[in-house]
Amino acid sequence: MAVSKCSRLSGASVKHLLDSVDCVLFDCDGVIWRGDQAIPGAAQVIHLLKENGKKVFFVTNNSTKTRRMYAEKMSTLGFDVKEHEVFGTAYCCAMYLKTVCKLEGKVYLVGSDAMKQELEAVGIQQTGVGPDLIAGKQADWANVPLDPVVKAVVVGFDQHFSYMKLNRALQYLTQQDCLFVGTNRDTRLPLEGGKAVPGTGCLLQAVETAAQRRAQTVGKPNHYMFDCVASQFGVDPERCLMVGDRLDTDIMLGSNCSLKTLLTLTGVSTLADAEAHQKSGCAERQGMVPDYYVESIADLLPALQG
């Protein structure tokens, strides 16, 4: 536990922190890249962490890419990253259904083609991916055909989200023993220039409201994301650092799993946000206060080069 939380990491304290960990988890967007641009110095930081014997993993709530797609994007941006080091919610969701839920049956998927691929990679079939629109003038919504072997509704990011999908999810979820899993609750995907588009949280909330049920989510801040890494690579939480740009997902995940936490200011959350949580006196909000912060993960470079 840090003596004083939310302190700026610089000089000797960087080396001290890095010496205290064997494993570093990075969020992606806003941390190692922004959109399609690598954060300057980020590739070198990751390379040097590995050279220094650290395990490095990437944990992202984005469900629109498979591990392979992530590894390819990373390679294009100059990062030395292997597929098995990437934990996106498309992959983690498939693993959760397979290993935790031990799902026998199909998934009704409100989600992307990447999610379909990750599900199929662990042997789970899906139905639902792609457009699903109202047929004709007024469909008999309550009696839409359902696949009898569907045993789970899974909601991730879906650019084809529609009233019909919402309705079909509701019809499945009113059946007994139908699991309900969401990738994450991020309400917005922030873009360059202060713009944003609706996130998976909006879609999930619509389905939850219709179904009058709450989904289990696998993404940050839920601990499953870390469990998934730890179960495969034997990570000791005490000697693991979570680096992220969002207090409510990245830093909260770290707090939930007793990891050390580092906020980088190249993304969504600001230092003022972190300080507001710290000063709030609210116990729940303390989980969103990072142990340390840096302007950019490039601030780790001098200690790694030294």
Next chain:
Amino acid sequence: MAVSKCSRLSGASVKHLLDSVDCVLFDCDGVIWRGDQAIPGAAQVIHLLKENGKKVFFVTNNSTKTRRMYAEKMSTLGFDVKEHEVFGTAYCCAMYLKTVCKLEGKVYLVGSDAMKQELEAVGIQQTGVGPDLIAGKQADWANVPLDPVVKAVVVGFDQHFSYMKLNRALQYLTQQDCLFVGTNRDTRLPLEGGKAVPGTGCLLQAVETAAQRRAQTVGKPNHYMFDCVASQFGVDPERCLMVGDRLDTDIMLGSNCSLKTLLTLTGVSTLADAEAHQKSGCAERQGMVPDYYVESIADLLPALQG
């Protein structure tokens, strides 16, 4: 104020209640009809109330029909109802924008063709009705073309609800001075046989989550629905009875506006639901306890015929 709430209305107490009011508001689905079937005796009740000099109005959260469409459906089912006696949320929403908000500009409408017609009837133009899908493989969602004269986002029931509509609503709502209005928050539309489909509340919640703003709703239980009737017909709340089948919308509207309230058991809510609210000791839930209940509004017939 009733001495003892939630009492069964029968015998002499029916006449006593009807003598104490000049105006009766009815919800429609579950009260005077179910789906496409009139509740037996309902048409005669309404006819006799009018013969006895009562003003009768219909207040419904359903936003998929214009006043005219309602009057036509009612006529088909044997009810003697005039267009101006029907207050649906398509009409009330248009009136709210016109008279309360004094909207100057266009509406971005997530809603039905009926809503478009009611808006146009009061001189408000809209954009958005009908399908709006993702074009191409990956749209530049944050930069979708916006209509510069849109000054309000309105969300009602929309069978064409899609990710693109959710996104477009978000883009409008991040603009300064853009109003945000919803027809109602009903989470489900109940159908015969215990089935249900997603209601407007699901769509509204998705937009609210994306926009990080709360919409003003015009439908029940918001008092605007009653204000709209009262402003046109000079109704005294003390001498007005609200008849409905849903505690959270119909009976709550009555409580919010100090009307007398009557639950009819031909629809969604049960007597056990009402009693649970009464026994809860929770102040907010007392607003969902009706003054009286009947098995069906046909129970009013003997007093009206006598």
